[in-house]
Amino acid sequence: xxxxxxxxxxxxxxxxxxxNVLVLVAAQAILGAxxxxxxxIAGLAGQNLAPNACWATLPISFSVIGSMLAATPLxxxxxxxxxxxxFVVGAAGGALGAAIGAYGLLTSSFVLFCxxxxxxxxxxSAQGFYRFAAADTASDAFRxxxxxxxxxxxxxxxxxxxxxxxxxxxxxxxxxxxxxxxxIGLNLVGVFLFAGLNIPKPRPPTLGAPQGRGRMELVKxxxxxxxxxxxxxxxxxxxxxxxxxxLAVVGCGFETGVAADVVTAHVLAMYAPSFITGHIIAxxxxxxxxxxxxxxxxxxxxxxxxxxxxxxxxxxxxxxGIGWNFGFIGATALLTSAQRPEERGRLQGLNDLIIFGGVSxxxxxxxxxxxxxxxxxQAGWQLVNMAMLxxxxxxxxxxxxxxxxxxxxxx
Numbered sequence: 290x291x292x293x294x295x296x297x298x299x300x301x302x303x304x305x306x307x308x309n310v311l312v313l314v315a316a317q318a319i320l321g322a323x324x325x326x327x328x329x330i331a332g333l334a335g336q337n338l339a340p341n342a343c344w345a346t347l348p349i350s351f352s353v354i355g356s357m358l359a360a361t362p363l364x365x366x367x368x369x370x371x372x373x374x375x376f377v378v379g380a381a382g383g384a385l386g387a388a389i390g391a392y393g394l395l396t397s398s399f400v401l402f403c404x405x406x407x408x409x410x411x412x413x414s415a416q417g418f419y420r421f422a423a424a425d426t427a428s429d430a431f432r433x434x435x436x437x438x439x440x441x442x443x444x445x446x447x448x449x450x451x452x453x454x455x456x457x458x459x460x461x462x463x464x465x466x467x468x469x470x471x472x473i474g475l476n477l478v479g480v481f482l483f484a485g486l487n488i489p490k491p492r493p494p495t496l497g498a499p500q501g502r503g504r505m506e507l508v509k510x511x512x513x514x515x516x517x518x519x520x521x522x523x524x525x526x527x528x529x530x531x532x533x534x535x536l537a538v539v540g541c542g543f544e545t546g547v548a549a550d551v552v553t554a555h556v557l558a559m560y561a562p563s564f565i566t567g568h569i570i571a572x573x574x575x576x577x578x579x580x581x582x583x584x585x586x587x588x589x590x591x592x593x594x595x596x597x598x599x600x601x602x603x604x605x606x607x608x609x610g611i612g613w614n615f616g617f618i619g620a621t622a623l624l625t626s627a628q629r630p631e632e633r634g635r636l637q638g639l640n641d642l643i644i645f646g647g648v649s650x651x652x653x654x655x656x657x658x659x660x661x662x663x664x665x666x667q668a669g670w671q672l673v674n675m676a677m678l679x680x681x682x683x684x685x686x687x688x689x690x691x692x693x694x695x696x697x698x699x700x
Contacts, residue, residue, distance in 0.1 A: 305487055306427040310438050312485040313419045316376070317442030318449065320479035321416055323383060323472045325450035325556045327352065327409060329549050330458060332536050332656070334465045338399040346656030348390075348406040349532050353652045355386075355410020356417070357645035363414050364638030371490040372422045373483045379415020380483075382408050384476035391469035405469075412476065414641065420618075421637050424625050425488050433575075433622045437567035440618055443560030451553040455546055501632035504639055515691040516624040517640055519579050521647040522684035523616030526586055526677050529651035530593070530609050531555060533659040533673045534602065540666030541597045551602050558610025566618045575623045580688055582616030587681050590674040597667050605674075616684075 328349060336345040359382070367375035390405030392398075423435040457467035507513055534555070535548040570578050589608035592601055628636045658676060659669040 303428050303431045306423070306431060306435055309426055309486055309488060310423050310435050312482055313423055313439045314442035316479055316482050317416070317419055317439060318445030319482065320380060320383070320412070320475060321443055321446035322450035322453065323387070323409075323475050324413065324416070325447060325552055326454050326468055326472060327406075328531060329451060329454050329535055329552045330465045330468055330545075331406065332532060333539065333545065333548075334394060334402065335399070336536070337464065338393070338397060338402055340399065343657055343661040344399075345536065345660060346532050346652060348403050350649060350652040350656070351403045351406040352386075352410045352413055353528065353645055353649045355382075355407040356413040357410070357642060357649050359411045359414035360417070360641035360645055361638040363411070364418070364635075364641070367418065368633070369490075372418070372425065372488045373486045375418065376415050376422075376483045376486075377480055379412045379418075380476045380480040382411025382415070383413075384473050386411065387469045387472035387476065391466055391473070394463050394466045394469060414645070417641050417645075418637065420621055421625070421633075422486070422488060425633075432625060433570045434567035436621055436625070437563040437565075437570075437618055439563075440566070440614070441560050441563035443563070444557060447553055447556030447560055450556070451549040454549045458545060458549075501629050501635065504635065507632065507636055507639065510627065511691055511694055512627045513624060513636070515687045516620045516627070517643050518687045519583070519684045520617055520620035520624070520640070521644045522680045523582060523586065523613050523620065524644050525647040525651035526680055527559075527609055527613040527617075528648045529655050529676060530589070530673060531606070532652050532655040533670065534606055536659055537597070537666060537670040537673075538602055541670075543599065547599070551606050554603050555606035555610045558607040559613055560610075562611055562614045563618065566614060567622075569615075570619060570622055575619050575626070576688060576692065578615050579619035579623070580685070582612045582614065582619060583681055583685050583688070584612075586612035586616065586677065588612070590677045593674040594671055597670065 331348045331352070332346045335348045336342065339345050339347065363375055363378065366378065386405045386408030388405070389408060390402050393400070393402030393405055419439050420436045423439040424432045427435040453471050454468055457471045458465055460467035502510070508517070531552070534551060535545075538548040538551055539545060566578070585608055589605050589612055592608060593605035595601060624636070624640060654676065655673060658672045659666075662669060662672050
């Protein structure tokens with residue numbers, strides 16, 4: 290385990306960490322609301338703008354690609370200038386991306402809409418670092434709880450985001466334009482929250498100070514490699530299914546508002562367990578929690594393939610959220626337990642680059658599987674969920690391999 294050397298493991302340290310967690314929870318709730326908003330309507334808007342239905346989810350894929358491309362430079366920026374500056378950059382990227390996306394809708398330009406989505410990925414990447422920021426000032430004992438509490442802030446975003454979609458999606462002559470204007474507002478309001486963060490900037494390395502392991506050495510470390518694989522699979526499969534779910538719900542005859550309700554249930558399920566995930570990890574161990582997450586993700590796919598009634602969509606997407614929570618938070622806790630202070634920026638940037646690379650592939654695949662690989666909406670939805678299986682086998686196999694390694698060989 291590792292911790293910030295500027296703050297010893299004391300009750301005072303965790304008092305600071307808890308104040309930071311409150312700020313990050315608020316940011317997760319307010320700024321984070323834009324992500325369920327975008328994932329609910331970007332595919333539907335893309336379907337209206339795209340010259341080919343197979344490209345409908347391309348804007349979502351571009352958001353994920355933007356997040357992947359931003360991960361490493363944003364992590365390096367935070368390592369030099371601090372978390373607060375990095376999170377402000379993320380919010381600015383979110384506002385700019387939404388503004389360009391809104392202009393793309395106004396001018397019926399699919400290209401501009403995708404460019405805006407790409408810039409939105411800067412915010413998406415910054416949000417991914419909230420969980421690491423929660424761990425920066427926390428003691429070893431408090432770290433899993435800090436991570437899970439920050440993730441729990443997504444509960445409010447799960448309610449706020451889809452409800453804003455309902456209010457704004459048809460509020461203007463141009464469909465979904467009001468939603469993108471609301472996203473701009475969220476970013477402008479949320480940026481002021483970061484003034485309350487109290488996370489010391491990392492100390493510049495001194496001559497002769499430990500430099501830590503290089504990137505290749507990091508990815509060859511068993512515990513780090515398995516944490517990255519499980520985080521990538523958990524996040525990518527969640528994105529694969531969630532990206533297509535609004536298209537599937539609407540394609541099966543339900544209204545856009547119903548699709549927003551399904552996304553609400555899903556995002557609530559993503560974050561609601563976070564109140565107890567840290568305690569479960571402390572009680573049963575991080576590897577067991579990751580394994581449970583993978584099993585629940587498999588259950589989600591089974592329910593989705595069993596039918597296209599409304600209850601199937603709700604249950605499958607709820608299980609998808611819970612499985613993601615256990616798999617992703619567990620993998621994050623496993624990763625932070627293996628990092629050293631001097632490696633923090635390097636490892637976290639590399640980790641999110643790999644994760645969002647996998648998520649990008651999943652997002653690209655989702656639209657093609659959904660719209661262009663089956664003869665009907667139902668067939669496309671079946672293929673989306675069948676695609677989960679080989680990756681769940683990969684992550685499960687990696688976890689079993691880690692269990693088989695002697696403890697002294699893991700890190």
